[in-house]
Amino acid sequence: MRVNMGNKEIQEQRIRGYFVQATKEILKAEGLHSLSVRNIANKAGYSYATIYNYFRDVKDLVFECVKDFQEEAETFVKVQTKKSEPGIPKIKSISIAYINYFIEYPGIFELFFIEKMYNIAGKQPTIDLINTFLERLCAEEWNSMVLEKQISQKASDSAKVKLQIITTGLLLMYLHRQYPADYKQFIALAAKEIDETLDNLNLSKQSKK
Amino acid sequence: MRVNMGNKEIQEQRIRGYFVQATKEILKAEGLHSLSVRNIANKAGYSYATIYNYFRDVKDLVFECVKDFQEEAETFVKVQTKKSEPGIPKIKSISIAYINYFIEYPGIFELFFIEKMYNIAGKQPTIDLINTFLERLCAEEWNSMVLEKQISQKASDSAKVKLQIITTGLLLMYLHRQYPADYKQFIALAAKEIDETLDNLNLSKQSKK
DNA sequence: TTTGAATATTTAACAGTGTTAACTATATTT
DNA sequence: AAATATAGTTAACACTGTTAAATATTCAAA
Structure with missing residues (x-):
């Protein structure tokens, strides 16, 4: 039985x-x-x-794919960022690789960020999985930076959120509104925005507030 | 005849x-x-x-609504920001009002940023209209700031793009992925992100690079 | 004013969509 | 092997966007 x-x-x-x-x-x-x-x-x-x-x-079926795609994306990111030096540089290349995964598979970006879930009942775990994905990809780096007092917990939390917002905004503008006009310009802009976000972070560490 | x-x-x-x-x-x-x-x-x-x-x-029909909605949004923003003092503070409140318009009408956000246009032929003007909308709302302020040498042209261009990316990212995360969890948190985060974006701008003016 | 042609509008149809209920085939249990 | 429970398929429903054919309407000429 x-x-x-x-x-x-x-x-x-x-x-x-x-x-x-x-x-x-x-x-x-x-x-x-x-x-x-x-x-x-x-x-x-x-x-x-x-x-x-x-x-x-x-929709239930479709959202069941999220976990699998995240695992795929995670190895994709790990391969592409293996040689990056730890800390901010690694977080930068993780973010770029994360973006490039969705550029390669726009359908997966749509699943992750566009497709709406009515029937939120029972899907909150999936939403959380999506919302914390980039954060989880960078978690190790952030943690060791905080541990080594290179950055405050508060500043790292703030940066995680910023990265999530910026990458999502960049991807939506490029994939749905062709801004910037081509991939070369797009990835240059993405790198610039990520760089500046993470560089301003160091500044805020040197100054007091 | x-x-x-x-x-x-x-x-x-x-x-x-x-x-x-x-x-x-x-x-x-x-x-x-x-x-x-x-x-x-x-x-x-x-x-x-x-x-x-x-x-x-x-889709042709639907995208014909963009111009009308932009006019409506523009007066919405103007009413909400009438009393703001010129310069950065006004740009901040314009951005917040811009966000709030889409929060009030999520269907219009979807039309502006979610709905895909295959048939790009002839719709490029509409895409440009959307992509430059926030920039146009703030144009007057940016222009006078550049004119009065409070900011360089380059820095203002960079800030325009940043604002576009951040507002789009914030709106997508909140409207489609309930992040943050409620409006109060969302609008607080939005204000924080916009503030920091525009404040870092002034810093970059005082320092050299 | 009535006829004929051009134009505007509607109906019918097609190929799709997601979903449910009824039916059939397949296993499992007695 | 027969009865029952389960799994899978087919048929149907109410939608979707779009096109072609049929109908109504408008308008110019006789």
């Missing part, structure tokens, strides 16, 4: 995984706009209505 | 106006999600297909 219950759950999770995998593939390749319950089911090898045996609705 | 051509154009513009007005009302009251070609036409007093005699598609 207990064993069967376990098997049942394993099988259920497996099938949920098929749908999640199909959704992820479409999201990465085509983007959010060309995602439908029918083409997800088709790719997963089931009929469209089967999805509703495993997910409350299609 | 010439008179009839004129009348025809007047009538055509009138009918376009009915559709635009209906779209604006739905957008302000319900938001982008509950906007459809059928309920626009219904409110305008026409059949749904009639829209296609006056607009290429529904």
